[in-house]
Amino acid sequence: SQQGEEDPQALSIQEGENATMNCSYKTSINNLQWYRQNSGRGLVHLILIRSNEREKHSGRLRVTLDTSKKSSSLLITASRAADTASYFCAIIDRGSTLGRLYFGRGTQLTVWP
Amino acid sequence: EPEVTQTPSHQVTQMGQEVILRCVPISNHLYFYWYRQILGQKVEFLVSFYNNEISEKSEIFDDQFSVERPDGSNFTLKIRSTKLEDSAMYFCASSLGLAGYNEQFFGPGTRLTVL
Numbered sequence: 328s329q330q331g332e333e334d335p336q337a338l339s340i341q342e343g344e345n346a347t348m349n350c351s352y353k354t355s356i357n358n359l360q361w362y363r364q365n366s367g368r369g370l371v372h373l374i375l376i377r378s379n380e381r382e383k384h385s386g387r388l389r390v391t392l393d394t395s396k397k398s399s400s401l402l403i404t405a406s407r408a409a410d411t412a413s414y415f416c417a418i419i420d421r422g423s424t425l426g427r428l429y430f431g432r433g434t435q436l437t438v439w440p
Numbered sequence: 441e442p443e444v445t446q447t448p449s450h451q452v453t454q455m456g457q458e459v460i461l462r463c464v465p466i467s468n469h470l471y472f473y474w475y476r477q478i479l480g481q482k483v484e485f486l487v488s489f490y491n492n493e494i495s496e497k498s499e500i501f502d503d504q505f506s507v508e509r510p511d512g513s514n515f516t517l518k519i520r521s522t523k524l525e526d527s528a529m530y531f532c533a534s535s536l537g538l539a540g541y542n543e544q545f546f547g548p549g550t551r552l553t554v555l
Contacts, residue, residue: 357541369548370483370531377541415483419541425496426471426535428544430483 331359331399331416331431339437346403348434350416351396357419359392360428361401364413373401373414378421408440442466444547446532452553453522461517461550463532471535472515473544474507476500476528483531489515522554 334349350359361373374390376383376399383390389402403410413435417428445464453459465472474486488495489507506518515534519526529551533544 360543362546367529367551370533370546372543372545375543417483425488425490426473426542426544427485427488427496427498428473428475428483429485432482 331418331429333414333416333431333434335434336432337435337437339439340406341439342406342408344406344438346406346410346436346438348401348414348436350399350401350431352399352416352418352429353397354418355421356394357421357423359390359399360417360419361388361390361399362415362417362430364415364433366412370415403436406436406438408438410436411438412436444532444534444545446530446547446550448550449548450551450553452555455524455554456521459519459522459552461519461530461532461552463515463517463547464513465515465532465534466536466545467513469534469536469545471495471537471542471544472507472509473533473535474517475531475533475546477531477549478525478528486517486530519552522552524554527552527554 331350331352358377360375362370376392387404392399413433415433417430447462472489477483487497504520529549532547535542535544
């Protein structure tokens, strides 16, 4: 399956701590995207990292990509209670111009105040 | 900031009825998508749409499903005869450029409940 798979399934931390979530996949990719979903709500796009990139930052978010290991990580630094949500990685196959995203099951992050 | 909008937020229907889910993609975007998420499961791709035609569809997107861009702003998903297993959150998404290389922005979703 091309789908991304996140690890861990659930993560519980205190405010101020860093949260790291991992994503593994099986195919070659064009890019990998991370999304956040608050309970019962829509998907919010966080970061897109292309297959020729190794690291990207956006505010408190840092994403890495290792195409040799077919894995990515999302780091949230100095977490806040408002970061509590499910986080998904989604991949687009290499060579795909049609944009079909394959999602993983997500990591449920809980940040305690 | 431009965003994808969807209506209604929640639709309840009887099995066998037709439903139309509506989406307004971001105005200058060219690629449009529908995904669904059954409760507790992964987000699954249904269909992509570009230049007024379907680009790709998944095995879920059978003859009961259709999509349309009836005017310059709306993008709709129709389910002709709903089944219980169609109950899910349906997300519309849009993308500005070449779909395999650009971010997809999602709407807030329509929760479809089939009774």
